[in-house]
Amino acid sequence: MGIDLLKIRRELHQIPEIGFQEFKTQATLLNLLEHLPNQERLEVKTWETGILVKVKGTSPNQVLGYRTDIDGLPIQETTGLPFSSQHPGYMHACGHDLHMTIAIGVLETLLQQPPLKQDVVVVFQPAEEGPGGALPMMASDAFQDFRPDFMMALHIAPEYPAGTIATKEGLLFANTSELFIDLKGKGGHAAFPHLANDMVVAGAYLLTHLQSIISRRVNPLDSGVITIGKIEAGTKQNVIAETARLEGTIRALSPESMAMIKKEIEHHIKGIEIAFNCEAIIDYGANYYQVYNHPKETQDFMAFCKSKGFELVSCPEAMTGEDFGYFLKEIPGFMFWLGVESVGGLHSSQLNPNEAAIEVGVRAVASYLTMLGENE
Secondary structure, eight states: OOOOHHHHHHHHHTOOOOTTOOHHHHHHHHHHHHTSSOGGGEEEEEETTEEEEEEOOSSOSSEEEEEEEOOOBSOOOOSOOTTOOSSTTOBOTTSHHHHHHHHHHHHHHHHHSOOOSSEEEEEEEOOTTTTOSHHHHHTSHHHHHHOOSEEEEEEEETTSOTTOEEEOSEEEEOEEEEEEEEEEOBOEETTOGGGSBOHHHHHHHHHHHHHHHHHHTSOTTSOEEEEEEEEEEOSSTTEEOSEEEEEEEEEESSHHHHHHHHHHHHHHHHHHHHHHTOEEEEEOOOEEOOEEEOHHHHHHHHHHHHHTTOOEEEOOOBSOOOTHHHHHHHSOEEEEEEEOOOSSOTTOTTOOOOTHHHHHHHHHHHHHHHHHHTOO
16 A cells, blocks of 8 residues: 555645754654565655655666755644644645655655666755755755756646646746845934934835835836835834835846846945945845756657646746746756646735645656656
8 A cells, every 4th residue: 555645645744944953854854755565766865954766777868857955934723624723823835745645646756666777866956935945955065976867846836727737948037136125324302313224215205215216217117026015114103214114026027137026126225225225235145046947858858748637737937936947957858737726825824725736746646757767
């Protein structure tokens, strides 16, 4: 009898942990790996809180890779599910619990069937939600020892029916960057504004000015987003604020557009410094490279899905970010969406994926890796 994937998903769902703190998650995954069949065909390495698992081929001349992410988000779950998060303030609100479960199911499937000719490596990557685990993991000795020649991955999609596979050639996800701006002026009494430099006003000016970058500096045929999601300033209603902090995100459909938007942000900040006689510090935080699906690899996968009867749709690119893009920058491959028809969307406290999608994800990935792995 095979492992119970629903039980595994629900167990993982209860223990979400943020990037590079996935200690309980890693321990749970390692325990699951120890209970897979045909252990002599497995080789396991750990890196930080991540795991790399090789299923050995009989006569490999290439390595096929599949990547899953393992971290959660700092979101308080409100689904009311009986297996809700047991970690207050944290939730698997982006579906990484399903991603991990599918990866375990893929490994079990590969180990239950006759050995493939090619090696298959499953990468359990930490910190996808930040600060970004892909780049440092790729630079590790563990990854270099197992380095794939081909990479694939999936991400759940609440908007599609359960089990639907959606992808496209070329750009799938955008280039993204965090944005943190700290302004420092001079505080004072609300009755004497001329003796202070008010950072509430400076922050408000900067917020509105930043929006003109997208509307007036980005080509209308291109796309970009600057969103300021959080502002902090001041301590009391009758005290002029000495500091202000703006936190947000930048999205762009090309690396060139991302560079241009950052340059324009810096120009606006210099103007604020001069106009308000203040100091500004900018930090771009975590930056993710675009997910660009390699055409041939994507075409081959889509043709395979059609031939096997999977529900397949071609999808538009999205402004979401994913550090799987760093893998695809160096290694041919692709990412696809897997429909889970949830009313609550990604990064929502109400995300509740249809678990029927797990079986489809396992079958799609395992059967495709099997087809590739049987070829010399």
